[in-house]
Amino acid sequence: MSAPDDVARSGAEHFDTPEQRERAAHLGMWLFLTSETLLFGALFGIYTGYRLAHAAEFVAASRLNDTRLGTLNTVILISSSFFAAWAVHAAHHERVRSVRRCLLVTLALGVGFLVVKSVEYSDHFAHGIFPGAHYQSSELPGAGARLFFTLYYFMTGLHAAHVIGGLVTLAVLAILAPRRTPLARYVPLELGVLYWHLVDAVWIFLWPLLYLAG
Amino acid sequence: MPRNEQDLPTLRVLRVGPEPASRGGRYVVAWVALLVLTGLSYGADQLHLGSLTTAIALGVALVKASIVFIVFMHLDREPFPIRFVAGLNVAWVLMLCLGIAADVALVARAAPDAAASNAEAVASGSAGAGLGTRPAQPGD
Numbered sequence: 019m020s021a022p023d024d025v026a027r028s029g030a031e032h033f034d035t036p037e038q039r040e041r042a043a044h045l046g047m048w049l050f051l052t053s054e055t056l057l058f059g060a061l062f063g064i065y066t067g068y069r070l071a072h073a074a075e076f077v078a079a080s081r082l083n084d085t086r087l088g089t090l091n092t093v094i095l096i097s098s099s100f101f102a103a104w105a106v107h108a109a110h111h112e113r114v115r116s117v118r119r120c121l122l123v124t125l126a127l128g129v130g131f132l133v134v135k136s137v138e139y140s141d142h143f144a145h146g147i148f149p150g151a152h153y154q155s156s157e158l159p160g161a162g163a164r165l166f167f168t169l170y171y172f173m174t175g176l177h178a179a180h181v182i183g184g185l186v187t188l189a190v191l192a193i194l195a196p197r198r199t200p201l202a203r204y205v206p207l208e209l210g211v212l213y214w215h216l217v218d219a220v221w222i223f224l225w226p227l228l229y230l231a232g
Numbered sequence: 233m234p235r236n237e238q239d240l241p242t243l244r245v246l247r248v249g250p251e252p253a254s255r256g257g258r259y260v261v262a263w264v265a266l267l268v269l270t271g272l273s274y275g276a277d278q279l280h281l282g283s284l285t286t287a288i289a290l291g292v293a294l295v296k297a298s299i300v301f302i303v304f305m306h307l308d309r310e311p312f313p314i315r316f317v318a319g320l321n322v323a324w325v326l327m328l329c330l331g332i333a334a335d336v337a338l339v340a341r342a343a344p345d346a347a348a349s350n351a352e353a354v355a356s357g358s359a360g361a362g363l364g365t366r367p368a369q370p371g372d
Contacts, residue, residue, distance in 0.1 A: 041311065048314045052321045059325035066329045070336040089274050093267060096296075100263040103304040107255050215305045219297045226289030230277045 040205050047209045051216050054180075058220050061173050065227055068165050075162025080231030082147065082158060083170070084138060088229035091134050092221065098127035099218040102188070102211045109201040109208075117201060121192035124214065128185045135178055142167070170228055177220055184214045262303040269296050 033039040069076045101123045108116035146154040149171040153164040187210045198204045273289045281288070301307045307318055 044310070045314055045317070048310075048317050052317055055321050055325060059328055062325060063328040063332045067332045067336050070333060070340075085274070085277060089270065092270050096263065096266045096270065099300060099304055100259060100266075103259050104256070107259065110255075212305055215300055218304075219300045222293050222296045222300065223290075226273060226286060226293050230273060230285055230289040232283050232286050 036203070040203070043205050043209065044212075047212055051212065054216060055220075058173075058176070058223075061169070061176070062223065062227070065169055065173070068162075068169065069231075072160075072162030072165060075158070075160045076166050077232040078158055078160075079163040079166035079170075080228060082142075082145075082155070082163075083229050084141070085229050087134055087138050088225055091131050092225045094127050094131045094134070095218045095221050098124045098131070099215050101127065102214045106208055106211050109195075109204050112201050114196050114201060117195050117207070118192050121188050121195070125185055125188055125192070128181055128188070128214075131181060132178060135174065173224055173228070177217070177224060180217050180220070184210075184217050188214060258303055262299050266296055266299055269299075 033042065101120045105117050105120035105124065108120060142148075146156065147167050148154065149168045150164070153167060155163065155167075191204075191207050191210045195201065195204065195207065198207075201207075269292050273292045276288045276292075277285050279285075301318065307315060310318075
């Protein structure tokens with residue numbers, strides 16, 4: 019492929035400098051993150067409405083969630099965000115080994131989050147706590163509790179899907195990192211890590227809504 | 233004329249702030265602060281303060297999310313358009329939640345019995361549109 023073709027393929031002709039292109043990529047990523055936030059925002063809105071309509075049952079239902087496991091998952095995701103941020107920091111200092119190490123720790127923590135979540139799901143299933151019409155908890159048979167757990171599964175399930183998407187992205191970035199020079203200009207790493215931070219920020223709000231409801 | 237000679241204002245304002253000499257220290261402080269705030273929310277929950285627990289936990293969550301956005305996601309050194317997009321985003325979500333809360337509260341105040349029976353109908357599935365409903369079965 020000729021050089022002009024390379025330029026056209028990368029979209030470089032639209033920008034004066036590589037830095038300007040990087041900033042445009044960041045703006046695009048933030049717009050994408052905005053759409054993701056609005057997706058979860060709609061669910062937060064639904065939660066608000068039903069929580070007000072079934073206040074007592076939502077509080078009682080949240081008590082069926084294991085607060086310690088929810089807190090453990092919060093600590094796990096916060097720590098994973100720290101290591102992801104440190105990976106970008108290391109990239110700015112051209113430390114490729116440190117970048118890969120931090121991304122691997124982030125990946126391990128992300129997998130740990132999913133393992134804890136699956137333990138929670140298994141425990142709920144064992145007690146008949148399923149989403150929607152399949153809900154059959156004898157401990158809390160009310161309709162408000164059924165609504166709570168339907169929302170619980172939808173919100174945490176959607177979040178878990180985002181965690182899996184983030185893990186795949188970070189794994190690909192970790193594999194490709196050694197081939198990128200200079201690492202300080204490894205924009206996909208910065209964008210992928212931004213996505214991971216958003217996943218963390220969403221969980222920061224899910225945790226109090228679903229585990230600390232009163 | 234090539235696009236880059238049109239001097240689009242959107243691209244001109246996408247100037248990034250100066251890179252701090254060392255961000256490592258800030259990351260560590262932010263991480264510790266996030267863990268401490270998580271402990272604070274957990275501790276408040278253990279005190280069984282009722283609905284105050286949720287208020288405290290959501291307030292703490294706002295602070296924690298701000299730390300993630302500002303320190304980890306570098307929002308403090310992002311150019312104005314990006315900070316504007318992020319700020320507007322938070323405003324939309326807050327507006328959505330507050331609007332729904334106001335609607336539910338108003339309906340409950342205007343016709344408490346109707347609101348209660350409607351909520352119960354949605355929850356039990358008889359309204360046919362709420363979460364947790366199941367489609368009508370031939371035997372129903």
